[in-house]
Amino acid sequence: MARAAVLGKPIGHSLSPVLHRAAYAAMGLDGWTYEAYECDETGLWGFLESLDEEWAGLSLTMPLKRTALKLVDTVSDLAVAVGGANTVVVRDGRRHGDNTDVHGIVAALTEAGLGAPGSALVLGGGATAASALAALAELGLTKAGLAVRNPDRAAESVSVGERFGLDLRIGSLDRLPDMLDGGLVLSTLPGIAADPFAGQIAASGAALFDVVYAPWPTACASAVEEAGGVVVGGFPMLLHQAVRQVELMTGRDDVPVEAMRAAGEAELRRRAAMPVSPLSSRD
Template structure:
């Protein structure tokens, strides 16, 4: 697409940023809708975050995504932060309107949408085991509870970190029972049998590694697995699920859904259904990482 003085810019900040797939998704949607917009990746060193945020606003950028390592650090630099982003404790999308910056978090929206579309799963009234207590884990726990899950437990290498996460979220999620356990519980089918869904929020699987000791044998009918890892497309966790006839999905659906939500926040227009996912699939088919 030709860039002119009338082109509206959006983008993403992070460090490093060369690996980001956001430009592929968003530029495909802009093109399909015929919008005179362009999406640009901006490498921003942590030491220069405040300058970069002020500069993007001054330059008239309509909005930008935020990725590692800036999702938390960007919050005090904004004029306003949505309730959900404040609950999650991180911002991944910023909308700029007349110089005013508002932070949102679309990761939770993306997870719930992906569960619905890829696994026909609704969290309402269900029990979910979340693996990982980092930023993605916190986002998952909050979004699942806000979507009606009645029980969410966090399995993490450091039980103390998982417990701290539960303590920080529990007062704001009174309708959901939160708990923390060691990763060792993944080897106990009797424990896993009490859940309807397992969500992996860690990077385990990206290097063909597996969750330690995990056993998916003998679980209840309808049990499902969601792995936030999307490269490789079929992760070791998904292979293990398939061995036991368990439905599973990778993180591509979440990546697309959170991108679609951000796109709408910036433009006020929904991206064409399936456009972003088709663009990513085509990109990967070319052997791109």
């Protein structure tokens, strides 16, 4: 038997249990369980300390990714460079922090035919934005734009860009049209925060990667699709980062991507049909 879970606050919206459980079922891991626990920064240390030999690992979502770096025993070079760990793997009583968000973004963009963007603009300056910058560097970009609410507070994002060899152009979301060039826009803004910019992004002719996966489509996604642009939602990123997490936690490379995709899409359809929409979501 082995245990795994996703931690965050809020956590009720998380699609991770559906994805991981689908993987366990398809892989014949009958003794594996995966739960969701609400946990904030102040509770993370206690949770990590409670992990025993039954635990295989944890998925971490907001607001835990940066806090985790200081609390695990070892950390991957990627997680250090990005400044956030969304994964904890437990081995021999030690906790190893890693980042699978970068893989998730790269895989989602590549799958959609956007694996070689000529230019890119990231919206937002949080942990997911840092992973987006790392993903752009992995895809071969040397320059990128970053639009945030307050450019004077973007020092951490600039540092991430520098660590990955990116020359960053920093600008304000209030002046977004000045930064749009018709390339790829990666919105890491939560919920409906990107809605006011939908028309501007669509008018620029940009392709869009939006990390939100529910409710879907977002206003930005609808506007870009109507304008004939390519749109990638947050679900493919969530799927592929979960695939990498299952690989890390189980030590196996035969993770059933399509079984996980089918289970996740079915759950999203079920939620969309509910009388009350779920929380705007991104893991």
